[in-house]
Amino acid sequence: MTRTGRLPLLPAGISALVAVKLLHTAVWSVVAGCIVAIPLAGAGGRYSWAAGLAAVVLVECGILAANRGVCPLTAVAARYTDERAPNFDIYLPVWLARHNKTIFGVLFALGGLFVLGRWWSS
Numbered sequence: 422m423t424r425t426g427r428l429p430l431l432p433a434g435i436s437a438l439v440a441v442k443l444l445h446t447a448v449w450s451v452v453a454g455c456i457v458a459i460p461l462a463g464a465g466g467r468y469s470w471a472a473g474l475a476a477v478v479l480v481e482c483g484i485l486a487a488n489r490g491v492c493p494l495t496a497v498a499a500r501y502t503d504e505r506a507p508n509f510d511i512y513l514p515v516w517l518a519r520h521n522k523t524i525f526g527v528l529f530a531l532g533g534l535f536v537l538g539r540w541w542s543s
Contacts (some may be wrong), residue, residue: 442478448492452525456532498510
């Protein structure tokens with residue numbers, strides 16, 4: 422890293438913090454998309470798709486569990502700023518960053534129950 426907080430391989434004008442926040446937001450988008458897609462897959466009778474989507478989410482849950490509930494990208498972002506707002510490491514509104522695990526945890530559990538119910542009744 423250079424003294425300007427830029428990694429040498431990043432395009433000019435992109436700081437390391439911005440790069441981490443973009444990556445973190447992209448990963449979050451994939452996981453959140455999987456959570457939203459699980460009940461949709463189940464509603465369409467695509468139970469193997471629902472299981473695959475759930476597996477992606479469970480891998481993310483394992484990563485969070487191994488890091489005491491904190492995304493490893495949060496620690497990387499913390500190297501580049503002293504800010505510690507709930508969304509300092511990701512491009513999400515503060516309220517969503519603050520309640521992210523609760524909101525998406527409930528959606529994941531409900532979606533999983535919905536799919537299991539459809540599967541058992543089919």
